[in-house]
Amino acid sequence: MIVVAVLALVASYFFKYTEAEILGFALLICVIAAWFAVRYRAPVEVTRVVSPARVEEGQGCAGVLTVTNLSSKWSRPMDATEQLGPEVLHLALPSIAGGDTHIESYTLPTNHRGCYTVGPLRIGHTDPFHLVSATQEDTAEQTLWVHPKTYRVRPIPTGRADDIEGPAARTAPRGGVAFHSLREYVPGDDPRLIHWRSTARLGKMMVKHTVVTNEPRLLIVLDTSADPYTPESFEDAVRVAASLMKAGLDQHYPTQLRTTGGIDASIDQSGLGLNEVMDKLAAVKMSKDDEGLPAMGKMAHRREHGVALGVVTGQPTPERASIVGAVSDRFMMVSLIQVGEKYGRPGIGLSGVFGVSANDAEEFVRIWKTRVG
Helix, strand or coil: CHHHHHHHHHHHHHHCCHHHHHHHHHHHHHHHHHHHHHHCCCCEEEEEEEECCEEECCCCCEEEEEEEECCCCCCCCEEEEEEECCEEEEEEECCCCCCCEEEEEEECCCCCCEEEEEEEEEEEEECCCCCCEEEEEECCCEEEEEECCCCCCCCCCCCCCCCCCCCCCCCCCEEEEEEEEEEECCCCCCHHHECHHHHHHHCCCEEEEEECCCCCEEEEEECCECCCCCHHHHHHHHHHHHHHHHHHHHCCCCEEEEECCCCEEEECCCCCCHHHHHHHHHHCCCECCCCCHHHHHHHCCCCCCCEEEEEEECCCCHHHHHHHHHCHHHCCEEEEEEECCCCCCCCCCCCCEEEEEECCHHHHHHHHHHHCC
């Protein structure tokens, strides 16, 4: 508008156009009036909270803005823009009386798995003509983790039933119901486990040492190479891997997650490590530089006693999938889950490997419940 105003005034001077002179001055007056309109702004204090900071795909998540007017006069209506990854959210804030606080909540989109940076937040106001704006920026940023959607399923099969007598090793995880031996009391032991007869005989506090019976360990390997996937099937593979990790936790099995791209995280029987695992699955991406299933040879370079393996992949070539069969004798049992099968084919058959092939995560759940229980 300033450029047009100057051109109009120059034209009116050289060509004696009164209309151009009126237009030029009118435009300049609008710009000056807009500048005066935004010159005064009441100082405000802004805080933003993302609640909750971790959600599953599609679950509700809100940003909460708390705006406090630090002056004694009414503030003008304001516009707020919030950056959420590549998206920009726009909010309209009302006038706030001097010294008052206004709380505004807004919905954050959680339709897609990922790790998102929320912020920076910009708050300002503009003139009625939208020519001039005054903005203040809150550079504080928060992280929103959108975890993959999970389904309630059984864990990968281990190939053996629980031993009701319990394991013979004293190093077996505590907390089960199987009696193993007596040991001396240590702070934090459950008083209900005190063996009073032995305590009276030995003159020191003795407790029952109980262990988890024949506890297997689960290893879930997610193929993160790009070749066997479409973008949609990779998202389904991540959902399947996340569901199997939670299934192991539901049965109180120590469960480890690995990817062919190098991610390594685990969950113990108490659930410790769950957030770390889900955070890594929220941020995981497929890569053309990823070796894929051939990396299984390095992961399983020795025999893994007491470990059941579950491999989640897309539609690899038979040559790449054959490495899963080649390492099957190093584990208690091996399962191969393939997603992205659009034609209902049974998937690649490998000797000694329990195979499941599905189009997407929801079809995997239906097949898994039928075949695994």
